[in-house]
Amino acid sequence: MVVSMAYVASCPLGRLYARGPSLRPGTRRWSATAPLPLLENPRRTTLLRCEVNSESAKPTVATPPLAEDYTSPTNSINYSNFSMSQSELFPSLPNKSINRRIALTSVVAAFGLFLSSRLELGVSLKDLSAISMTYEExxxxxxxxxxEFYADWCEVCRELAPDIAKVEQQYKDRVNFVMLNVDNTKWEQELDEFGVEGIPHFSFLDRNGNEEGNMVGRLPKQYLLENLEALANGASSVPHARVVGRYSSTEFRNVHEVTDPRSHG
Structure with missing residues (x-):
């Protein structure tokens, strides 16, 4: 019994019940086995305390690698992989055979360009007069x-020379083509007869030598083709009988004597 009382005395709750309940009227009795109610304190503040390990808080300083690390097999760089041959750094120059082929290609291209320009521009006035039929024939x-009355200094005559050459090749079997140089004093009578005042001057003659019409200056090629077609078919007139385009005046004639009486240039 002494031991039990001593245990009760050591426990605060025991001391409470040892004295006996001293409850006021109207209060609720609490049993010894029931848990005590929790009291809420709205002003109660919970404080948290952080403890930092002094050793882990120290800043980490990177230690530079030792010199021996650069020579270690794992860290070394094999610069042999980046080596380039001399042929890659300095491309080889073309050899003699390539140079010959380039030169030959250039010559062929230049010759082809010359031929194409020659065909496009056509023959010159000198070439036309050389193949022209004589007036008498x-x-x-x-x-x-x-x-065709023309002159070497006539710009329009030179411009029309390629077209005249093509047309002549087309109708040479059915129509005569004659070129008369106005600077040649031999053709003074023909200049007056056909009333040549501007060049190029084209006179269209029928089979009997009678003029059916004329064209002066630069005009559409179709005009010339239609007149030639009418002449070749024996028509009594040409569709373009009196038409004038851009021409050069015969006032700028450079008259000269001709020794060859058969010359028509």
Whole structure:
């Protein structure tokens, strides 16, 4: 019994019940086995305390690698992989055979360009006059004739020379083509007869040598083709009989004597 009382005395709750309950009237009795109610304190503040390990808080300082690390097999760089041959750094120059082929190709290209420009530009006035039929032969062979009065200094005449050459090749079997240089004093009578005041001057003659019409200056190529077609078919007139385009005046004639009486240039 002494031991039990001593245990009760050591426990605060025991001391409470040892004295006996001293409850006021109207209060609720609490049993010894029931848990005590929890009291809420709204002003109670919980404080947290952080303890930092002094050793882990120290800043970490990177230690530079030792010199021996650069020579270790794991950290070394094999610069042999980046080596380039001399041929890659300095491309080889073309050899003699390539140079010959390049030169030959250039020559062929230049020659082709010359031929194409020659065909496009056509023959010159000198070439046309060289292949032209003589006036005397043209008026006596029974074919219709086209007389072209021209001059070497005539810009429009030079411009029309390629077209005239193509047309002549197309109708040379049915129509005569004659070129008369206005600077040649031999053709003074023809200049007056056909009333040549500007060049190029084209006179279209029938089979009997009678003029059916004329064209002066630069005009559409179609005009010339239609007149030639009418002459070749024996028509009594040409569709473009009196038309004038851009021309050069005969006032700028450079008259000179010709020794060859058969010359028509």
């Amino acid at each position: 043209a008026i006596s062979n029974g074919k219709p004739t086209v007389l």
